[in-house]
Amino acid sequence: MDSLVSTQWLESELGAPDLKVIDATLFLPSDNRDARAEFESEHIPGAVFLDIDDVSDSANPAPHMLPPEHKFASRMQSLGLRDGSRFVIYDNSPLHSAARLWWMLKIFGAHYVAILDGGLQKWKAEGRPLESGKPQVRHGHFTAFLDGNAAVDKDFVAGIVHSDDHEIVDARGPGRFAGEEAEPRPGVAPGHIPGSRNVPQGSLFNPDHSWKRGDELRAVFEAAGVDLGKPMITTCGSGVTAAVLLFGAHLLGKEDVRIYDGSWSEWGADASTPKALGPA
Incomplete structure (x- = not known):
C-alpha cells in the first residue's frame, strides 16, 4: 500500500x-x-x-x-x-x-x-458512499514503540538556529510567520524562529484538495528557498501542520525530516528564545 x-x-x-x-x-x-x-x-x-x-x-x-x-x-x-x-x-x-x-x-x-x-x-x-452514526467497534490490540528520533525538542532547535546544517521550515501562513497577525494562543509572542523558511501548508495542495506531486510539489519548497538536500526540521503553531510539510517531503522521497513537536506554541511562549519578524 x-x-x-x-x-x-x-x-x-x-x-x-x-x-x-x-x-x-x-x-x-x-x-x-x-x-x-x-x-x-x-x-x-x-x-x-x-x-x-x-x-x-x-x-x-x-x-x-x-x-x-x-x-x-x-x-x-x-x-x-x-x-x-x-x-x-x-x-x-x-x-x-x-x-x-x-x-x-x-x-x-x-x-x-x-x-x-x-x-x-x-x-x-465524487459522490462516493457515506454513512452516519456512531460506529460499533471491538477492542483491538495495538503495540506502540515510539521512535525517539522522530521529533526534536526546543534545545535541539536552539542549537541549530545559527547553523547552516539544517533547514527549519514553518508551515504557518505568511501573516503569522512574519508576526503581522496575532497568535491565537495567549502568552505566545509573534514571529518565527530565526533563519527558518516559510512554506504555508495549504500551498502543497491542488484546488480539489489532492496533494501536489513531483516537480510541482518540489517547486513549492524551492520557491521558499528550502534546500531539499539538507536535513529538515518542520514546525508550525502546535505540531499539527508541521506534519503536512513532513509528508510532502516524504512524497518527494525525502526521509531526513523531523518535527519540532513543541513548535511555535512552545518557542513563542519562552521569553528566552530568539524570535524574528518579517518575511523569511
Whole structure:
C-alpha cells in the first residue's frame, strides 16, 4: 500500500477485514466546528473517529505533544485499531490534520499507513458512499514503540538556529510567520524562529484538495528557498501542520525530516528564545 491512496482505490477496498479507515479531522477553536459531530453526521463507511487532542500528552502545557506509548496504544485499542492492519487516514479540515496521525502511527510502529488523497472533500465531490452514526467497534490490540528520533525538542532547535546544517521550515501562513497577525494562543509572542523558511501548508495542495506531486510539489519548497538536500526540521503553531510539510517531503522521497513537536506554541511562549519578524 502506498503512502497516498486514491478515493477510487479506497472505495474498492472498503470492507476488507484488515483495512481500518480513520477520520482524523481537527479544527481550531476559532473555527467553531465540532469534528466529532460532523463525523457522526457523515463519514466514509466503516471509519472511526480519532480526536488528535485526545491522543496528545495532556500533562504537557504545549498543545498536541506526543503522548507516552501506553496512552497511544490505549487510544488505538479503544477504537479497534490492531497490529498488522492497513490504516487509511482522512480529514475534512483546512489543517490537513490526517498528516499528523499518519506521522504518529508511523513513529509508534505501524507498518501500513496511508493518507486518502483529497480527503473527505474529494470523496464527497465524487459522490462516493457515506454513512452516519456512531460506529460499533471491538477492542483491538495495538503495540506502540515510539521512535525517539522522530521529533526534536526546543534545545535541539536552539542549537541549530545559527547553523547552516539544517533547514527549519514553518508551515504557518505568511501573516503569522512574519508576526503581522496575532497568535491565537495567549502568552505566545509573534514571529518565527530565526533563519527558518516559510512554506504555508495549504500551498502543497491542488484546488480539489489532492496533494501536489513531483516537480510541482518540489517547486513549492524551492520557491521558499528550502534546500531539499539538507536535513529538515518542520514546525508550525502546535505540531499539527508541521506534519503536512513532513509528508510532502516524504512524497518527494525525502526521509531526513523531523518535527519540532513543541513548535511555535512552545518557542513563542519562552521569553528566552530568539524570535524574528518579517518575511523569511
